[in-house]
Amino acid sequence: xxxxxxxxxxxxxxxxxxxxxxxxxxxxxxxxxxxxxxxxxxxxxxxxxxxxxxxxxxxxxxxxxxxxxxxxxxxxxxxxxxxxxxxxxxxxxxxxxxxxxxxxxxxxxxxxxxxxxxxxxxxxxxxxxxxxxxxxxxxxxxxxxxxxxxxxxxxxxxxxxxxxxxxxxxxxxxxxxxxxxxxxxxxxxxxxxxxxxxxxxxxxxxxxxxxxxxxxxxxxxxxxxxxxxxxxxxxxxxxxxxxxxxxxxxxxxxxxxxxxx
Numbered sequence: 735x736x737x738x739x740x741x742x743x744x745x746x747x748x749x750x751x752x753x754x755x756x757x758x759x760x761x762x763x764x765x766x767x768x769x770x771x772x773x774x775x776x777x778x779x780x781x782x783x784x785x786x787x788x789x790x791x792x793x794x795x796x797x798x799x800x801x802x803x804x805x806x807x808x809x810x811x812x813x814x815x816x817x818x819x820x821x822x823x824x825x826x827x828x829x830x831x832x833x834x835x836x837x838x839x840x841x842x843x844x845x846x847x848x849x850x851x852x853x854x855x856x857x858x859x860x861x862x863x864x865x866x867x868x869x870x871x872x873x874x875x876x877x878x879x880x881x882x883x884x885x886x887x888x889x890x891x892x893x894x895x896x897x898x899x900x901x902x903x904x905x906x907x908x909x910x911x912x913x914x915x916x917x918x919x920x921x922x923x924x925x926x927x928x929x930x931x932x933x934x935x936x937x938x939x940x941x942x943x944x945x946x947x948x949x950x951x952x953x954x955x956x957x958x959x960x961x962x963x964x965x966x967x968x969x970x971x972x973x974x975x976x977x978x979x980x981x982x983x984x985x986x987x988x989x990x991x992x993x994x995x
Contacts, residue, residue, distance in 0.1 A: 821841035862874070869893070869894045871903060875907070885924055890930075891929065892933075905969055905970050909985075909987070912963050914926055921943050921945020927940075936990060936991055939985075939987040940987075941984070942983065942984040947982055970989055975987075
């Protein structure tokens, strides 16, 4: 075998080895790409599943609340009404004035409890979320809280006509309720501010108070409420942001919004 033939064999061998190495590199690259695509698909399916689960939880929660409201109205309400009638009859038939006074107090307590239960039943079975737009829902909630005179709730918006789906309305409405309740219960605030604006394909909900705030990195005190708000926001693909200091707490939601009918 001549020298030129040996050189030719070496060249062919090196070329084969180079092609083999390139093939391995291409295979590894394709494998990584497919693995990355597979992981992305798994994450996407997991996110969709979580959103479906959260959406189902909200639907079950609403159905449960309506069931409880009907039970309060149909069962407990009727029993309290009967107890009130018995107390009034007992007061009318009793001849001892000092006992009548106690019976009237009992009747008054029963009637007050009955009134509160009826209001609770109405709020649980009320279908206003479905029938009202988001502006009127927020306005109604703020008005209700203001009548309690525990703090002042201020509502501002750049549009009275923001047509949102039922699911988004439920989520925003519950987040607003949760925030206001937390502010009253924990923040010792005097004012709560609710701002809803429609800007360039997005709806922005900004909730703030002038309370004492808390450490956002260690929110065990009212962490359940905050987690509820954040979890609810995931259902509607909203960007959720929370900041808190000794000057108050701010929650911001940015929700994709399509205004086309």
